[in-house]
């Protein structure tokens with residue numbers, strides 16, 4: 001097994017942004033890759049995003065790590081999703097079980113794929129704190145390498161049990177909703193605050209806020225804009241925020 005850490009880096013999410021719009025996908029993925037983003041996250045649940053992402057990557061595929069998901073109520077449907085992903089991406093580096101859907105059953109065949117080297121890492125995801133106890137139970141089996149959970153200055157429930165558990169079990173952490181589905185970036189603090197934080201945009205401040213928690217590996221903001229994908233990617237390098245800078249971000253996000 002390779003090293004646990006995936007980051008700290010900025011990746012690219014694909015929920016609700018380009019769906020089946022391959023032209024937008026191509027522009028956004030090209031912008032993200034040019035800025036150094038290397039991990040893309042998708043799911044069969046994202047309305048055609050996997051197919052557009054596959055088409056957008058084509059000749060750039062070796063530069064990207066593909067993280068996607070199995071979202072199915074039974075094994076046959078899950079395996080069908082996987083076979084389509086292999087057609088689109090060649091292979092899947094990080095395969096996650098979306099929203100814990102039928103996770104015990106899916107995990108058995110996915111572990112065989114990992115053991116045979118077809119998949120590098122297996123993960124589990126959930127967006128709701130109501131499901132975090134079951135996510136913790138899944139992690140305690142020690143059969144997962146990665147967990148994907150929500151984290152931003154106003155959604156911090158994962159700090160209570162899941163982040164400490166992931167660190168204890170050496171499970172890599174992917175953060176969904178780092179910009180609160182866009183709600184946190186509707187207004188930006190004044191430029192003097194961004195200067196104090198050493199960033200150019202408020203989105204970068206929020207992404208660096210999450211990456212400055214050393215238990216976090218990867219944040220995956222989604223966008224329909226190639227320019228934003230590029231500027232978001234720039235948040236994934238040090239210097240990381242200290243406690244004071246993180247508090248400043250929290251104050252303005254509240």
Ligand SMILES: NC(=O)c1ccc[n+]([C@@H]2O[C@H](COP(=O)([O-])OP(=O)(O)OC[C@H]3O[C@@H](n4cnc5c(N)ncnc54)[C@H](OP(=O)(O)O)[C@@H]3O)[C@@H](O)[C@H]2O)c1
Pocket residue numbers: 012013014015016017041042125127175176177178179180181182183185201203204220221222223224225228229231232
């Ligand atoms: N939401 C969930 O429940 C969920 C669940 C599982 C997995 N995920 C994964 O996590 C990824 C990220 O979560 P998310 O997409 O829900 O929310 P998010 O990344 O927190 O926010 C996305 C929104 O932020 C806006 N945005 C992005 N960069 C910006 C910038 N630099 N300046 C201003 N606005 C910006 C985008 O609008 P524009 O398009 O206009 O830029 C988009 O509406 C998903 O795409 C998916 O891959 C999400």
